[in-house]
Amino acid sequence: MIKIYRDHDDYVLQNLNRIIRVQGFSLDALFQANNPVDYLTPFFEATESEPLEQNSAPGEYPWLAPIENQEIWAAGVTYMRSKSARMEESEQSGGDHFYNLVYEAERPELFFKSTGSRARGHLAPVRIRKDSAWNVPEPELTLAINSAGHIFGYTIGNDMSSRSIEGENPLYLPQAKIYRGSCAIGPCLTVGNVLSPQTKISILISRLSEVVFQGDTSVSQLKRTLPELSAYLFRENEFPCGAYLMTGTGIVPDAGFTLHSGDRIQIQIEGLGVLENEVE
Ligand code: DO4
Ligand code: MG
Secondary structure, three states: OOOEEEOOEEEEEEEOOEEEEEOOOHHHHHHOOOOHHHHHHHHHHOOOOOOHHHHHHHHHHOOOOOOOEEEEEEOOOHHHHHHHHHHHHHOOOOHHHHHHHHOOOOOOEEEEOOHHOOOOOOOEEEOOOOOOOOOEEEEEEEEEOOOOOOOEEEEEEEEOHHHHHHHHHHHHHHHHHOOOEEOOOOOOOEEEEOOOOEEEEEEEEEOOOOOOEEEEHHHHHOOOOOOHHHHHHOOOOOOOOOOOEEEEOOOOOOOEEEOOOOOOOEEEEEEOOOEEEEOO
């Protein structure tokens, strides 16, 4: 299992206890490679390890989002909890029926979420919209899919969302989902691990050092398979530099909860690390 962290000037690769800072590495090239391990191995052969003590706490370093020219897309209503929360928030507008339909339908909900230049990394601020009264983070297992459509890695995603805008009318979804600071991924891209269905996804939100929300789920609660989601994304489309696909949220706080400026959001996925962002 290899973890790829993005720094301002270059990349840091970690394979167990070996940490190397590499030159000439490109995520676009990795996403275009037939076999990602073949692309990564020569960097470990050609580069001296950095002393571990300098990098012993990768979780405390503000890594950039591990992305170059990949688009970030997202799947929705892939967990029962997302379906029920969406139906509740859109009942008044009459939009609830559509969430029920898409949960049962063969075709999943897929939407565009972000470009690399807009994506925030680990410890960078995320935002809530000023014209939105009800806002939540969405902790999501995020797939790295190469240009040939194969899933070869994983990262952690936060699909920041306005529930008030989305609930008002399902056609407002792009405004609820795509705005400045609405997307974070990281802290690294993990390649070469086998993800068990029991993999736990958890979130903790703290405000002035008090925990105001926590929840967890597991990948086994996902209604659809990961290859099914990625196949739908690549159907009749092409991604020359590959893509990231957020796989939907299985954790939604109850209706009384909204994010505040200053809240700290920590999302943990077993084997992938912790993605932490403060709300600006
Ligand atoms: O349909 C609305 C968005 C769903 C979503 O983002 C999710 O289920 O994670
Ligand atoms: Mg989502």
